[in-house]
Amino acid sequence: MRYYAYYPGCSMEATGAPVEEAIHAIAKPLDLEFIQLEDWTCCGSSPFAGVDKAKAVGVTARTLAQAEKTGLDLVTPCSSCYTILQEANDLLKEDHRLAARVNEALAEVGLSYNGTVKVRHIVEVLFNDVGPAGLAAKVTRPLTGLKVACYHGCQQVRPSYGFDDTELPDWLDKMAAALGAEPVNYPLKARCCGSSLVISEMDVALDLIHKLLQNAQDNGAQCIVSTTCPLCHTSLDAYQPMVNGKFKAKFNLPVLAIPQLIGVALGLDFKSAALTGNIVSPKKLLEPYFSGKAPAPKAETAA
Amino acid sequence: MTENAKTTFLDEVAALPACDRINECIQCGVCSGSCTTVANWEYPPRKAIAMIRSGLRDELLSSNSVWFCVSCYLCTARCPRDIRPAAIMHGLETLALREGYKPPTNTTTMYRTFADSLIGNGRIYEFGFMFKYFLKTNPLAALRLIPTAVSLLMHRRMPLAPPKVKGRNDLDKIVRKMSEGGER
Numbered sequence: 035m036r037y038y039a040y041y042p043g044c045s046m047e048a049t050g051a052p053v054e055e056a057i058h059a060i061a062k063p064l065d066l067e068f069i070q071l072e073d074w075t076c077c078g079s080s081p082f083a084g085v086d087k088a089k090a091v092g093v094t095a096r097t098l099a100q101a102e103k104t105g106l107d108l109v110t111p112c113s114s115c116y117t118i119l120q121e122a123n124d125l126l127k128e129d130h131r132l133a134a135r136v137n138e139a140l141a142e143v144g145l146s147y148n149g150t151v152k153v154r155h156i157v158e159v160l161f162n163d164v165g166p167a168g169l170a171a172k173v174t175r176p177l178t179g180l181k182v183a184c185y186h187g188c189q190q191v192r193p194s195y196g197f198d199d200t201e202l203p204d205w206l207d208k209m210a211a212a213l214g215a216e217p218v219n220y221p222l223k224a225r226c227c228g229s230s231l232v233i234s235e236m237d238v239a240l241d242l243i244h245k246l247l248q249n250a251q252d253n254g255a256q257c258i259v260s261t262t263c264p265l266c267h268t269s270l271d272a273y274q275p276m277v278n279g280k281f282k283a284k285f286n287l288p289v290l291a292i293p294q295l296i297g298v299a300l301g302l303d304f305k306s307a308a309l310t311g312n313i314v315s316p317k318k319l320l321e322p323y324f325s326g327k328a329p330a331p332k333a334e335t336a337a
Numbered sequence: 338m339t340e341n342a343k344t345t346f347l348d349e350v351a352a353l354p355a356c357d358r359i360n361e362c363i364q365c366g367v368c369s370g371s372c373t374t375v376a377n378w379e380y381p382p383r384k385a386i387a388m389i390r391s392g393l394r395d396e397l398l399s400s401n402s403v404w405f406c407v408s409c410y411l412c413t414a415r416c417p418r419d420i421r422p423a424a425i426m427h428g429l430e431t432l433a434l435r436e437g438y439k440p441p442t443n444t445t446t447m448y449r450t451f452a453d454s455l456i457g458n459g460r461i462y463e464f465g466f467m468f469k470y471f472l473k474t475n476p477l478a479a480l481r482l483i484p485t486a487v488s489l490l491m492h493r494r495m496p497l498a499p500p501k502v503k504g505r506n507d508l509d510k511i512v513r514k515m516s517e518g519g520e521r
Contacts, residue, residue, distance in 0.1 A: 044461035049494045075459045075504035080408045081451035084430035084444075087354045092515040093455070093508055117410070121424075125354055132354060139514035143507040192410035193423070200414040226373045226409035233467060234447040234474075235405065236481065238374055242407075272485055272494070311492045 036163055038154075039104040040068035041097060041119075043112035043264070044076050049272065050112070050264025052311030056293035057111055057156065057262065059308060063172060063300050064164050068109060071100045077115040078122070081230060088132065094122035095136045098153075099145040111156040111262035111293075113189035114229070119153045120195045155190055156262050157292060158197050161205045166212035174301035175323055176214030178331045182295075183220040183255035184210055185246065187266040191224055200224070206292055210259050213299035214331055217259075222249040227269035237280070243269050244277045247285045256319055257288040259295050267291050272313045288316035298323060346394040353428035361418040362386050368412035368422040374405040382412055382422050385429070398433040404444040406430075443474045456512060459505030464495050 046054040061068055076082075077097055078090035097119065101108035110116050126133045127149045140146050160169075184206035191203045198205045203224055207217035227246060228239025247270065250258050260267050271289040278285055289312065290298075297307030298320060309316055322328040351359050369381040379400040380388060388397045403426040412422040430448070433440060447470050454466040464486075471479035489495040 044500070045463065047460070047500060048463045048496055049489060051494050052492075073502055073504045075502060075508050076455045076461050078455075079451070079461070080427065081448040082455055083427045084448045085434055085452040087427055087431045089512050089515045091354060092511045096504070096507055096511060114408075117408070121355070129354065135515065139511045142510045142514050145507075188407075188409035188411070191414075193413040193421070226407045226411075229407050230447065230451075231374075231405070231407055231444070233470060234442070234444040235377075236478070238377060238405065242373065268489075268494075272489055275488070276481070276485055311494055313488050313492055 035065050035067055037067045037069060037106055038109040038159065039101045039106040040070045041074055041077070041101070041108055041110045041115060042070065043110055043115040045112060045264035045268070049268040052308045053111060053262050053264055053267055053291040053293065055308035055311070056291060056297050059302055059306055060293050060296050060300060064160075064168070064296075066159070066164070069104070069106070071097065071104075074100065077118045079114055079118055083118070088135070090118075091122045091125060091132065092136050092139045094118055095126065095140055095147050096143070096145065098123060098126070098151050099140055099147040101151045102147060107152045107154050107159075109154045109156050109159055112265070113155065113187055113261060113263035114265060116153065116155045117189040117193070121193075123149070123151060123153055153195075155197060157190060157205060160292065160296075161209060166208045169209055169296065169299075170212040173213055173299045175299055176331045177210075177295070177299055177323060177328075178214045179329045180215040180319075180323070181218050181254055181256045182210050182215045182259045183250035183253060183257075184217050184223055185220070185250070185258050185260045185266060185270065185289075186224045187261050187263050188224065188226045190261050190263065206259055206261065209292060210295060213295060215259070215295070218250075218253045218255050220250060220253055220255070222246050227266050229265050229269070232269060232273060239269070240273065240277055240280050243273055244281050244283070246270060247274065247277060247283075247287055250287060251285065255287065257290055257316060260289050260291050262291050262293060274314050286314060288312060288314045288319055290316060346392045347390050349432070350389050350425065350428055353425075353431065355421050355424035356428045358418070358420040359386065359389065359425060362420050363418055365417060367415050367417065371411040371415050373407050373409045373411065377405045378402045382426065386420075386422070386425065389425075398429065398436065398438040399440055401440055401442050403429045403433075404440055404442040446470060446473050456508055457505065458499050459502035459508055460500040462499035464497060465499050
């Protein structure tokens with residue numbers, strides 16, 4: 035069993051609920067234990083950084099200080115939290131004046147931060163600590179023949195904290211392939227979904243989501259396998275009907291976050307893999323796999 | 338900081354968190370060419386940086402530029418001088434709000450409402466924050482979102498009660514203390 039300090043992020047309690055549920059469903063079978071930080075608070079996120087960057091770093095530092103006390107790696111599924119936590123962590127190491135101010139503020143609430151936390155994205159944990167081979171070994175329901183477009187999004191791979199390629203990442207593709215699925219070519223796999231701009235500049239964001247869906251469909255994908263980021267997942271899944279309305283399109287592309295896809299391949303049922311919360315239902319698409327009528331995996335040909 | 342005649346707009350920006358490498362900019366334009374939403378920017382990122390150097394403070398801070406930044410970090414990943422353009426855009430946002438500029442965008446209100454939700458609840462309460470934002474800006478625009486909100490509700494992805502965690506008192510104290518630390 036591997037242990038991690040776990041920071042879900044605010045959206046995981048609401049729009050990201052299915053992704054969060056799937057993470058906890060696959061943790062045990064993969065020998066991972068995510069220990070949630072007690073009484074965690076918002077990471078600060080980009081909107082707060084826009085209002086006041088220095089205060090935002092102070093808010094972020096509370097989470098880093100809490101994680102430091104556990105002595106474990108700090109893992110988050112939200113790409114936005116990941117970038118915010120990484121950025122603040124770096125900033126507190128390089129800007130000593132800011133670090134001193136932040137520690138004075140943390141002292142008010144009985145905390146301090148010494149800069150020793152390692153911040154990790156859960157997709158990176160799945161890829162490096164479990165790995166495609168580790169996943170393949172646990173597959174009981176291979177996803178043979180399922181054509182997937184793997185959407186990594188922005189903040190999982192950029193700015194860049196040593197995580198995959200910043201332009202054309204393929205870690206999700208490698209994990210999906212390990213589960214038996216067929217990743218299709220997906221040039222826009224690391225382009226932006228619009229994130230919170232869907233609230234204040236709805237049309238700009240819908241345009242971005244439209245491009246991502248179109249590109250996946252044009253390349254023959256039957257569904258999108260997304261990163262665990264609740265903003266990415268919600269943009270592609272929950273806003274798909276709005277994109278259809280605006281662009282007179284007929285997209286019906288289920289969006290499975292990678293833990294949901296892993297859940298299906300590990301043999302969990304539809305509900306346990308947290309798929310009932312998806313707005314574009316993957317029920318019909320996955321039916322052959324749940325009823326055992328899916329094509330058998332191709333036999334390995336000797337090289 | 339503005340009263341000090343010797344402090345240029347460039348100095349002011351360079352002193353913001355993670356903006357200290359702005360002087361290394363070679364105006365190559367990779368940031369503008371990479372920007373996800375560049376078509377909407379009054380002054381695209383490269384030009385914005387040129388304006389910071391030219392001291393065009395009022396023009397830049399009252400424009401819609403930077404408020405379209407989606408924090409996709411393509412500029413930052415590609416910048417050949419590693420100046421972290423996204424951090425500069427975030428810094429300009431902080432500066433514009435602090436100095437009372439009124440850029441022609443609702444994103445400023447969205448950010449402020451977000452920050453209030455964060456400090457008030459300790460965690461972001463998505464439904465409440467969006468509700469307040471649309472009340473403050475354009476309630477009619479919310480009509481478009483109703484079907485999405487209903488389907489999120491039906492799929493148990495939109496709790497109707499705010500989270501309210503104890504840690505919100507900590508955030509309040511941290512932010513208060515950070516406010517004492519002077520302008521930065």
